[in-house]
Amino acid sequence: MSQQVKSRTNVPVVPYIAAWSAERGPRARVVGGPYGIGYADEQPYDRDAHGVLWTRSAIRRGVGKPELGRVHPARQRRAMRLMLCQVCGNAADRTEEGALWLLKDDRGVTSTWPEDLGATHPPVCVPCATESVRRCPHLRGQFVAVRVRRSVVHGVHGIRYRPTGRGPVPEPEGVTVAYTDPAVRWVRAFQLVRRLNECTVIELRG
Numbered sequence: 001m002s003q004q005v006k007s008r009t010n011v012p013v014v015p016y017i018a019a020w021s022a023e024r025g026p027r028a029r030v031v032g033g034p035y036g037i038g039y040a041d042e043q044p045y046d047r048d049a050h051g052v053l054w055t056r057s058a059i060r061r062g063v064g065k066p067e068l069g070r071v072h073p074a075r076q077r078r079a080m081r082l083m084l085c086q087v088c089g090n091a092a093d094r095t096e097e098g099a100l101w102l103l104k105d106d107r108g109v110t111s112t113w114p115e116d117l118g119a120t121h122p123p124v125c126v127p128c129a130t131e132s133v134r135r136c137p138h139l140r141g142q143f144v145a146v147r148v149r150r151s152v153v154h155g156v157h158g159i160r161y162r163p164t165g166r167g168p169v170p171e172p173e174g175v176t177v178a179y180t181d182p183a184v185r186w187v188r189a190f191q192l193v194r195r196l197n198e199c200t201v202i203e204l205r206g
């Protein structure tokens, strides 16, 4: 049964990129080769155009329970590649200043933030951005709206495997690896990463 609930403002309660409980698996056994990892029963759709292996996920959006802490790899990748809003799945907002992103506010970390930031959360549209901040007031202090004029697909975020005599062994922490880095052949990706440049922090009116 579908539970794709929409609020009165037509902004989905469950974000487009969130995974649902019926979307787990199918399981796949990771095997090692001379130049990287693969699946024992690999199919052509298991890799992206750069030849990187992706985490498999069933596509059954709206079935079961939403798992808000878990990102659906295929929808995240689609939204990031096509610059779709991570909440509603329609086109992200774009003006002369660039596409709209909601980013965790790390202005105190470096003076140039968010230039060169590797983003794993896709951009947003204006209604979803304002509604998200309205619904979750704590976002107001932690997140900031940014216009990004230039963002390029940079690499993937995922689990890196270490080759051993017993086959490839996953490392415990997720890593971000550029497509230009040969190590990407040892990563099982689950999020596409864009690098953000020409950024302007803006005030979100809502």
Ligand SMILES: [Zn+2]
Pocket (backbone or CB within 6 Å): 085, 086, 087, 088, 089, 090, 124, 125, 126, 127, 128, 129
């Ligand atoms: Zn939206």
